[in-house]
Amino acid sequence: MLTLSVLCERSFFFMKEAIARISQAIEVSLLSVKYQMQQETLWQAVSDRDCSFEGKFFYGVRSTGIYCRPTCPSRRPNRNQVCFFESAQSAEAAGFRPCKRCHPQSETVLNTTKNKIMAACQYIEAQVDRIPTLLELGSHIGMSPTYLQRLFKQIIGVSPFQYADALRVGRLKQCLQGGEEIAHALYNTGYGSSSRLYEKAPQQLGMTPRIYQGKGATMRIAYTIVPSPLGYLLVATTEKGICAVKLGDEADVLERTLILEFARADILRDDHTYKEWVQAILDLIVRDLPDLDLPLDIQGTAFQKQVWQALQKIPYGETRTYTDIARDLGKPQAVRAVGNACGANPIALIVPCHRVVRSNGSLGGYHWGIERKQKLLAYEAKQSEEKPN
Ligand SMILES: [Zn+2]
Numbered sequence: 001m002l003t004l005s006v007l008c009e010r011s012f013f014f015m016k017e018a019i020a021r022i023s024q025a026i027e028v029s030l031l032s033v034k035y036q037m038q039q040e041t042l043w044q045a046v047s048d049r050d051c052s053f054e055g056k057f058f059y060g061v062r063s064t065g066i067y068c069r070p071t072c073p074s075r076r077p078n079r080n081q082v083c084f085f086e087s088a089q090s091a092e093a094a095g096f097r098p099c100k101r102c103h104p105q106s107e108t109v110l111n112t113t114k115n116k117i118m119a120a121c122q123y124i125e126a127q128v129d130r131i132p133t134l135l136e137l138g139s140h141i142g143m144s145p146t147y148l149q150r151l152f153k154q155i156i157g158v159s160p161f162q163y164a165d166a167l168r169v170g171r172l173k174q175c176l177q178g179g180e181e182i183a184h185a186l187y188n189t190g191y192g193s194s195s196r197l198y199e200k201a202p203q204q205l206g207m208t209p210r211i212y213q214g215k216g217a218t219m220r221i222a223y224t225i226v227p228s229p230l231g232y233l234l235v236a237t238t239e240k241g242i243c244a245v246k247l248g249d250e251a252d253v254l255e256r257t258l259i260l261e262f263a264r265a266d267i268l269r270d271d272h273t274y275k276e277w278v279q280a281i282l283d284l285i286v287r288d289l290p291d292l293d294l295p296l297d298i299q300g301t302a303f304q305k306q307v308w309q310a311l312q313k314i315p316y317g318e319t320r321t322y323t324d325i326a327r328d329l330g331k332p333q334a335v336r337a338v339g340n341a342c343g344a345n346p347i348a349l350i351v352p353c354h355r356v357v358r359s360n361g362s363l364g365g366y367h368w369g370i371e372r373k374q375k376l377l378a379y380e381a382k383q384s385e386e387k388p389n
């Protein structure tokens with residue numbers, strides 16, 4: 001009996017050891033998968049010159065011994081010559097020299113780049129009766145047209161032309177609403193000859209200038225921007241309710257996105273009128289406010305609105321998958337459409353699109369940046385854990 005129990009104990013010990021070894025092996029292979037995925041992401045960022053990765057890593061090219069920022073305008077190197085570094089220091093410690101085009105060693109370049117793009121926006125805004133060319137914009141801010149086009153799109157979200165065009169149609173709408181004579185309005189806002197506008201009018205105005213003029217009524221939007229634990233928070237309201245809640249790293253980029261989205265409206269900054277609403281939204285970031293009932297004024301298709309309502313029913317501290325939402329709406333096939341509706345959610349936080357994740361457990365996308373989604377979910381999980389329930 002005694003021997004048997006010793007034997008059992010021994011085999012139990014060996015089994016435990018074997019299990020430990022297997023799980024260690026699994027862990028190692030998981031780590032290497034994670035490492036591979038990370039490398040792929042970084043390489044993708046280099047290939048796309050994705051400026052949202054600026055300052056987050058650097059890449060070195062073994063064949064040249066030079067290291068660069070992910071957004072460097074130089075030709076993309078061969079994938080197998082590339083290695084990645086967390087900092088300029090670590091690249092230099094590994095013997096790489098800084099690139100003379102993107103100056104990866106200097107911290108100020110990022111800000112300078114952003115300031116240049118902002119200067120380009122201001123330049124576009126100042127040309128009220130025409131759209132400047134890329135070449136002109138580039139020489140104004142000292143940047144090559146192609147690089148400018150790419151960076152502008154990454155930072156502002158649309159091309160310089162699309163930006164100028166949205167402002168132009170906004171100005172035209174205001175002139176028409178103000179009762180200005182159509183031909184004058186067209187000329188003064190940079191459309192030149194009226195025949196050109198008549199070609200574009202159906203899509204941009206949704207109707208002819210004359211009918212548009214008959215409709216009148218301008219939408220008024222008040223907005224404010226405040227710092228929050230998740231970066232800057234922009235809250236915009238019409239007379240009917242909140243029409244936009246946005247999160248971002250840069251206050252002026254948020255401001256410009258709003259102007260672009262509501263080109264037709266009169267937009268004014270107002271830091272006082274809706275202070276309490278803004279405070280309530282800030283509170284939403286750090287705790288559950290189940291009874292919060294703010295008036296909303298959101299535009300969307302019937303399906304989008306259904307999705308947004310479904311999102312508002314996800315309890316604080318919990319998540320659902322895109323598949324769950326599609327099934328709950330009685331449209332199990334519409335998983336992708338649900339994802340698109342989440343991405344189009346105009347009201348961050350109040351409509352908690354951050355609580356929807358992929359079925360495989362990964363976070364999925366987030367219009368306001370995946371890091372913010374991660375942070376929000378972590379806050380919420382922590383809060384609901386602490387709450388005695
Ligand atoms: Zn470079």
